[in-house]
Amino acid sequence: MSWLLGHNVALILTIPAVTALVLTLLPGYRLSAKLNVAGSLLTFLAALSLFAGHPPADPFVLVDDLNIVFIVLNTFVGFTTSLFSMSYIGHELETGRLTPTYLRFYHAMYQVMMFGMNLALLVNNIGLxxxxxxxxxxxxxxxxGIYRTHEALEAAWKYFILASVGIAFALFGTILVYMAALPVVGxxxxxxxxxxxxxxxxxxxPSLLSVAFIFLLLGYGTKAGLVPVHAWLPDAHAEGPTPISAVLSGLLLNVALYAILRFKMLMARNHAAISPGPLMIALGLVSLLFAAFMLYRRRDIKRLFAYSSIEHMGIIVFAFGMGGPLANFAGLLQMTMHSxxxxxxxxxxxxxxQAKGSQKIADIQGLTQSHPLLGWSLVVGVLAIAGMPPLGIFMSEFLLVTTTFVRAPLLAVLLVLGLTVAFGALLLRLQSVAFGMPQGKVAPVRVSVLPIFAHLGLVAIAGVYLSPMLVHWFQHVSIMLG
Amino acid sequence: MELIRDLVVQGAQMLLVVLLAPLVTGVVRKLKSRLLRRQGPSVLQPYRDLLRLIRKDVVLADNASWLFRSAPYLIFSTTWVAAALVPTFATGLMFSWSADLIAIVALLGSARFFLALAGMDVGTSFGGIGSSREMMIAALAEPVMIMIVFVLALLAGSTQLSTIAAYMVSPAVGLRVTLGMAFVSLLMVGIAETGRIPVDNPATHLELTMVHEAMVLEYSGRHLAVLELAGSLKLLLYLSLIACLFLPWGLTLPDASAWMYGIGLAAYIAKILTGCGALALFETAIAKMRVFRIPTFLGAALMLGLLGTLLLFVSRGF
Amino acid sequence: MPMFLLLSGIAALLLLAILAVVFSGSRFATRLVYGAGLLLSLELLVVGGLHLLCDAPPLALSLPLGLPWIGAHFRLDALSAFFVVIVNLGAAAACLYGLGYGQHAEEPSRVRPFVPAFIAGMNLVLLTADAFTFLLSWEFMSLVSWALVVVEHRDPRTVRAGYTYALMASLGTFALLLAFGLLAGPNGSYGFAAMRAAQVSPSVGALVLGLVVIGAGSKAGLVPLHVWLPEAHPAAPSHVSALMSGVMTKVAVYAVIRIVFDLLGTPHWWWGIVLLVLGGASALMGVLYALFESDQKRVLAYSSIENIGFIFVALGLALAFRADGFQAAAALALTAALFHAFNHAILKELQFFGAGAVQHATGTRDMERLGGLIHRMPVTAFCILIGCVGIAALPPLNAFASEWLIFQAILLSPSLPQWGLKLLVPAVGALLALAVTLAAACFVRFFGMSFLGRPRSEAASCAEETDGFSLAAMLLLAGLAVVGGLLPGVVIDALGPISTSLVGRHMPVQASLPWLSIVPIAASRSSYNGLLVFIFIAASSGIVASAIHVFASRRIRRAPIWDCGYADTNPALQYSASSFSEPIRRVFGPILFLARTEVEMPPVGSVAPAKFKVHLEDLIWQRLYVPVTGIVMTIADRLNVFQFLTIRRYLSLVFLALVSLLLVLALWS
Amino acid sequence: MHGIAFDVAHLLAGCLVLVSFLMLYQDRLYSLLNTYALHATVLFLSVAWQAYIQNAPDLYVTAGIALVFKAIIIPVALHRMIVKLGIHREIETVVGTGPTMLAGMGLVGLSLVVMLHAAAGANLMAREDLAFALAVILLGLLIMVTRRNAVSQVVGFMSLENGLILAAAGAKGMPLVVEMSVAFSILIAFIVIGIFLFRIRERFDTVDLQALDRFRGERQ
Known part of the structure; x- marks a missing residue:
């Protein structure tokens, strides 16, 4: 046990790495899907053990209240998504959209991705x-790009080019931070x-830090999907395999956000530097409003929810930009619930x-009638994402709107405008998908119920009850964020 | 002892209005005829009509419902209760506190409500026309009544008719513009509500513009008798109301001696007869309006009432 | 203990909702859900009622739920208890009705889970005592009712109604959210107790009032936020329509009272004007809409708007009186508002039940296709008649008593010192008077077209009386309407503690008065006795009827319709619902509804039928909502090009963002 | 020593900016690639000089990568590719050369203002380096947004990355991490781009992004 506690950080990193290695060698896709799940579960368990105890900060690894939340969330969603992808990918193989070779690649890449994200969350070095x-x-x-259709390749290409520019910006920002630290730290x-x-x-x-923050904000903001550097996000979500969309929205955006938060904390300590708040508020509001209006003209259901992710990233960045214990708490909660x-x-x-054989909203109708389980889960999910009670996001939006309105009424009005516009669009699409005469294929599908219910259940519980431990954490982090 | 006297007064009033009502109709008819240089029926003709109707069989439409049959009694009794609560010859009626002026207006509203329903029961086009027009007229007339109530209540500080009447006799009243306005609008409403020319013509039966008669077209026998009596009662009620509110002289106040009651009664009958005369004169002098002129007519009354109220609010001096 | 009973009752209702999902396939599901729902709402009704009648001190309870560092606070005071009574009375009646109606309703499995959840949600709103839990319950209530609105989801109109509803509800919630944000202050003191203790500045208070009017007013159906109501309420199954229209609007009224009277502190005199103007407008517009509508349930929904208008006028008066220190008058106005809320809940439920029974019996809600139902459905017709008489505010039923109190409160307004109020109140009074009489016209039309006359369609002529449970529910409510009208003093006395706690005084105690009269201020000023009026009417009609039957002919002959000798055999020649309202449409239509008529006469000699069309437009929808929707859609269209740019252009965006941020930095330093 | 070290570093960094301008000016793929090779060579010199004056031998590795990989291998490979694709004669600019050059001047001005102000207290040499690096980065981005062709966009991106390396090299004592990641990024970037170009070759007849754009998202 004590060994475990001493090495849990190492385990969180090595399990995905080793699994990835094994998966590249393993031929059978069924086995590799199971291994993928097993690896993700072990990682999650190791992450859970961080609660029991973790090593002190050293030059390479840091576990503090901020990232422990991110890590546990990351590994949990990673695990549930691997469960989901087991049934999802099986179906893709049956319909011939993917070949076994690609599947092997898929599973290995999944673990590489998990490794990358866990590493990003755990390291104590901005370069790493x-x-x-x-x-x-x-x-x-x-x-x-794994489906290799025109659209998928284009989405991947767009993602790649825009992400590369983001990479460059983030690196330049990192170099600038180093330069700023050089005279002081050595x-x-x-x-x-x-x-x-x-x-x-x-x-x-301070002024060097300011330039650095602009680059970091835009660089990592590209990953986080902030408008106007968001363009890769909708297409990447829409054209990739759905488990990847889930991971992109649920995790990668968070990791990018985590990076922004780290640097925001740095900025907050230096009062002479440009204040990060207004920048983040502006970017957040632009993202929120832009995405909210973009939701209306969407015809592809995955792209719809991709824009909703942009919208939520906007809200979260706005919340952290506002700062203060309530807004920060709201931001953290919103982030968790959104994931x-x-x-x-x-x-x-x-x-x-998969059931309908189409992602087009026009092809999907009357789901609550033809596939009650999926239909009602979608209803609950969309209501949750739209901030309806008694689901978790309501609490964060409650805190955010009330506290903003007292401090900056105009901003709160814009925030509410964005939220309302977005709700209008989401509800419009939800109703056309969930209600009406069922259309197209109505054959039942195998549904991996566990991940869906686990997530929605947690969200529903969080809406009415937050465990004191979590609250304590969030509050502490809120204070850290300033 | 007092209780018995009050009961007697109240009972006398209830009987009086019922007995007097056909006479009022008869007098108006007679006067109108004379004014038109006709001989006209006797003033007692309405009594004979009623008796004849009562003796006749009821001919009911095949699809008439229980509502159709019970509506006449309901209409009559609500009108009667309303009439019984308006001071005629004496204030301080025993049960006058059980409903104030607003409630009296509403009681008349109930009567009208059932009358309109009865008009629609058999499902004829005439009945529908009547009900529809009646409700339109009422919709515009009742707010005027409420405005008049406002004016009076604001002056007298009460909506109780007895209190208002007592106030109107008192020297505190004086001549006021608002009161004049209220008086004129009450006259207009009264004409509309009782279905007199120029709003409705009580004498016609097959005219396209008829309102009240269209609703009772399917009634016969004793039902019709009750309805006719209720109609007359309503006319009397409005006359009494005008008399009680704007010509309160001679009203017997509580705790008066017996011969005072006699004076009150005589004054009341004199007032009613004057009213009948004025009505007959007016009806003879004026032509019936088109139905769609009625909203303008009543709109003017409403404006007068509202103006009166607002003037009162602005200054008690008016 | 009562608090525990209430909360456990609510929890049981929520559990029942889950059970309804689990047993959705079972044959006994309807019995289970509505039976248990009935018992539970009765339990809540009894607990709330006892608390109110015993004038018990407020009870409070907090649970470690909701916002973590605040917790979920619950409080039962007189105001809450009164609304708990309204809600659960309505809920119990709806469950009783549902026992029968639910057996033959469409899509029962989509209705059953949500009904107990809806009841639970409404109850929760009344009991919460902190902003978060309040809004949570509030929006939960909206959400569940949204799910109930879209039950018949295959009809696109229903789905559209649901959409409008949910959107307006969410807008309302945001408005309340902002209001609570202001009340809570920068430190986030979200508990009601803290808000009560804190004093807000007048400008903040005015802002809160505006937001509350938007937030709760949209739920209550206040003009111009009413557009969703006539769509959504009728779309739901009838017992749910009854709950929404009769009860949920009262929860909105509760919210207004709770926030404006309880939490907001000292009012400013002109706050009353806001409520008076909106209330007056709602009363008139609501009833006019109702008059021109031919769908039964939509008529009822519009009539709810009218009655909400009455309640808000009374609340506005109470606010104005309270601001000027006339506590007795404020108590009168507030009591009138509460009493009217209670009466309207009963009557509106009753009528929706009737409309549901008619819809089930005939398959239509269109009055132009009904008629003559009084023969086929006598009991239903009787109950609806009572409902119609009641809602038209005719004595001696309950709504007359409450509207009478409202007029009495209006008559006290000359004592107000401000000119604005002095001039406005009588005008609003005239509006109300107009609305009352138009309501009478509306319900003559409603009852006459549906129940009287000859059947206008095959379905109407073969209608059957509805089931026993539904009838029981309707009879119960009709009885309550009569009792409430005869003994208004009982209700007024029960409302005493509420007005004491909110405006500092209560109306004179009525129970000790002779003959159970009600006297708002003083006996010399005004009094009304529903019981006596009823006895007089009953006695005199009895006397007349028996006298005539004794002394005159008792014979009845049946014959064909006479109709002045022009006996038309075709029921289509009867007066129709739209022709009934034509005279009134002529008066109000051109101004308020942009009414246009189109007459298409065939040429001489042609046998083609002439056509007559009436176009009515909702002015508010056209002038307010259509432009807003248009703006949103235009922006969405304009922005949509950003989905279809080339990568180079996206990179240009990135580039521009970077350069502009660097420019900002350069300028900033 | 210090004076000369600064002057040479300044000169080389300035040269890099100048070459960036030259790239901006090129409207043919061939000449663009050639200029890019020059760009990489100047970068090599600059990094090597930094390695010399900072006495940091690991920077020589970076310099070597710049010379071998960027100045030789990539231009040659891209040469072949465009010949194969038959697009080497294409002339393609979106905006006219004049406005582009003007924008470039503006960007250099902006980066100088931002950086010289920002790094007022920092090491003078580093400050100059940073200003030039920022200018190179912005110019690289400008190249990317003013070209339609995928290959020239990639070239633009690589010149942007050169600016990054210039900055990293100028940062005194930046740990090995940076060099590793720089190499890492170049490697990955290039491999992935290669894969993509290959895949795109497989599916599309051209690497012009406009052809790709036809399949954008939701337009049917």
């Missing part, structure tokens, strides 16, 4: 964090170690698309 996020991004680029590894940077941040050259809800929605949507 950058590298890990890029690893995860590149892995998802490959997964997005050369070498120390000037990239997060904990050291944080403790000395107030002495850094769970959006991935659940993608699970459902994946099954729907």
């Amino acid at each position: 964090m950058w590298a890990a996020i890029e690893l995860a991004t590149l892995a998802t680029v490959l997964m997005v 050369e070498g590894l120390k000037a990239m170690t997060w904990t050291v940077l944080l403790s000395k941040a107030s002495e850094f050259e 769970l809800t959006k991935s659940a929605i993608f699970f459902v949507v994946g099954h729907i698309a």
Whole structure:
């Protein structure tokens, strides 16, 4: 037990890496799907053990209240998505959209991606964090293009080009942070170690930090899908395999956000530097409003929810931009709930698309009649994502709107405008999909119920009851974020 | 002792209005005829009509429902209760506190409600026309009544008829513009509500513009008798109301001696007869309006009432 | 203990909702859900009623749910208890009705789980005592009712109604959210107790009032936020329509009272104007819409708007009186509002039940296709008649008593010192008077077209009386309407603690008055006695009827319709619903509804039928909602090009973003 | 020593910006590739000089990569590719050369303002380097947004990355991590681009992104 606690960080990183290695060698796709699940489960368990105890920060690894939430969430959604992808990919193989060779590649890449994300969350070095996020991004680029249809390739290409530019920006920002730290901290590894940077941040050259933050915000913001650097996101979500859409929305966006938050904390310590709040508020609001209006003209159901992810990233970035204990708490909660809800929605949507043989909204109607389980799950999921009670996002939006309205009424009005417009669009589509005369194929499909219910159940519970432990964590992190 | 006197007064009033009602109709008819240089029927003719109707069989349409048969009694009794609560010759009626002026207006509303329903029961086009027009007229007339109530209540500080009447006799009233407005609009409403020319013509039966007669077209025998009596009662009620509110002189106040009651009664009958005369004169002098002029007519009354109320709010001096 | 009973009752209702899903396939599901629902709402009714009648001190309870550092607070005071009574009275009646109606309703498995959840949601709103739990329950209630609206989801109109509803509900919730945000202040003190203690500045208070009017007013159906109501309420199954129209609108009224009277502190005099104007407009517009509508349930829904208007006028008066320190008058107005809310709940439920029975019996809600149902469905017809008389505010039924109180409150307005109020209140009074009489016309038309005359369709002529449970529910409510009208003093006395706690005074105690009269201020000023009026009417009609039957002919001959000798055999020649309202349409239509008529006369000698069409437009929908929708859609269209750019252009966006941020930085430093 | 070191570094960094301008000016693929090779060579010199003056031998590796990989292998490979695709004669600019050059001047000005102000307190040499690196990055981005052809966009991206390496090399004592990741990124970027170009070859007749754009999302 104590061994486990001593090495849990190492386990979180090595399990995906080793699994990825094994999966590249393993031929049978059934076995590899199971191995994928097993690897993800073990990672999740190891991540859970972080609650019991974790090593102190060293130059390479850091586990604090901020990232422990991210890690556990990350590995949990990773695990449920692997469960979902087991049944989903099986169906794709049956319909011939994928070949076994590609499947082997798929599973290996899945674990590589998980490795990249876990690494990004755990490292205590901004350079390594950058590298890990890029690893995860590149892995998802490959997964997005896996169907090799025109649309999928185009989406992957777009993703790749835009992500590369984001990579470059983020790296330049990282270099600038190093340059800012150099005179204070001294050369070498120390000037990239997060904990050291944080403790000395107030002495850094403020204007250099400001430039750095702009690059980091745009660079990592590209990953997080902030408007106007969002363009890859809708297509990548729509054209890739649905488990990847779930992971993109549920996890990768969070990891990018995590990076932004880390640097925001740095900025907050240096009062002479440009204040990150207004920038984040502006980007968040633009994302929210833009995505909200974009939702109206969507014809592809996955692209619809991809835009909804942009919208939510906007809300979250807005919340962190507002700052203060309530808004930060709201942001963290919103992020967690969005991950769970959006991935659940993608699970459902994946099954729907398989059942109907189409992702077009016009081809899907009367789901609550033809596929009650999927239909009602979608209803719950969409209501949850639209911030309806008693589901989790309601609580965060409640806190965010109320606290914003007192502090900056105009911003709150814009926020509410965005939320209402988005709700209008989501509901419009939800009603046409869930209600009406069933159309097209009505044959039942095998549904992996567990991941969907697990996510929606957690979201529903969180809407009325948050465990004190979680609250304590969130509050502590809120204070850290300033 | 007091209780017995009050009961007697109340009972006398109830009987009085019922007995007097056909006479009022008869007098108006007679006066109109004379004004038109006709001989006209006797003033007692309405009594004879009623008796004849009562003796006749009822001819019911095949599809008439229980509502059709019970409506006349309901209409009559609500009108009667309303009439019984309006001070005629004496204020301080025993049960006057059980309904104030607003409630009296509403009681008349109930009567009209059932009358309109009865008009629609058999499912004829005439009945529908009548009900529809009646409700339109009522919809515009009743707010005027409420406005008049406002004016009076604001002046007298009460919606109780007895209190208002007592106030109107008192020297505190004086001549007021608002009261004049209220008086004129009450006259207009009364004409509309009782179905007199120029709003409706009580004498016609097959004219396209008829309202009240269209609704009772299917009634016969004793049902018709009750309805006719209710109609007369309503006319009397409005006359009494006008008399009680705007010509309150001679009203017997509570705790008066017996001969005072006699004076009150005589004054009341004189007032009613004057009213009949004025009505007959007016009806002879004026022509019937087209139905769609009625909203304008009543709109003017409403404006007068509202203006009166607003003037009162602005200044108690008017 | 009562708190525990209430909360456990609500929890049991939620559990029942889950059970309804589990047993959705079972034959006994309907019995189970509505039977258990009936018992549970009765339990809640009894607990709430006892608390109200015993004038018990407020009870509070908090649970470690909801917002973590605040917790979920619940509080039962007189106001909550009164609305708990309204809600659960309505819920019990609806469950009783559902026992019968649910057996033959469409899509029962889509209805059953949501009905108990809906009841639970409404109850929760009344009991919560912090902003988060309140809004949670509020939106939960909206959401569940949305699910009930879209039950018959194969009809595109239903789905559209659901959409409009959910959107307006969400808008309303956001407005309330903002209002609570202001009340809670920067420190996030979301508990009602803290809000009560905090004093807000007048400007903030005004903003809160505006937001509450939008938030709760949209739920209540206040003009101009009413557009969803006539679509959504009729779309749901009838017992749910009854709950929505009769009860849920009252929950919205509760929200207004709770926030404006309880949490907001000292009012400013002109706040009353807002409520008065909106209330007056709702009363008139609602009833006019109802008059021109031929769908039974839509007529009823519009009539709800009218009655909500009455309630808001009374609330506005109460607010104005309270601001100017006339506590007795404020107590009168507030009591009138509450009493009217209670009466309207009963009557509207009753009528929706009747409409449901008619719809089930004939398959239509269109009055132009009904008629003569009084013969086929006598009991239903009788109950609906009572409902119609009641809702038209005719004595001696209950709604007359409450509207009478409202007029009495209006008559007290000259004492108000402000000119704005002095001039406005009588005008609003005139509006109300107009609305009352138009309501009478509307319900003459409603009852006459559906139940009287000759059947206008095959279905109407073969209708059957509805089932026993439905009849029992209707008779129960009709009885309550009569009792409430005869003994208004009982209800008024029960409302005493509420007005004491909210405006500092209560109306004079009525129970001790002789003959059970009600006296709002003083006996010399005004009094009304429903019981006595009823006895007089009953006695005098009895006397007349028996006198005539004794002294005159009792014979009855049946004959064909006379109709002045022009006996038409075709029922289509009867007066229709739209021709009934034509005179009134002529008066109000051109101004308020942009009414246009189109007459298409065939040429002389042609046998083609002449055609007559009436176009009515909802002015508010056309002038307010259509443009807003248009703007949103235009923006959506314009922005949509961003989905179809080339990669180069996307890169240009990135580039521009970077350059502009760097420029900002350059300028900032 | 310090004066000369600074002057040479400054000169080389300035040269890199100049070559970026040259790339911006090229409207033919061939000449663009050639100029890119020059760009990489200047980068090599710059990084090598940094390695020399900072006394950081690991930077020589970076310099070597720049020379061998970027200045020789990639241009040659791309040469072949465009010959194969038959697009080597294509002339393609979106905006006219004049406005593009003007925009480029503006960008250099912007980066100087931002950086010289920003790094007022930092090491002078690093400050100059950073300003030039930022200019190279912005110019690279400008190349990307003013070209239609996929190959020239890739070239633009690579020049952008050169700017990054210039900045990284200028950062004194930046740990090995950076070099590793730089190499890593170049490698991955190139491989993936290769794969993509290959796949795109497989599916499409041209690497012009406009052809790809036809399959964009929802337009049917």
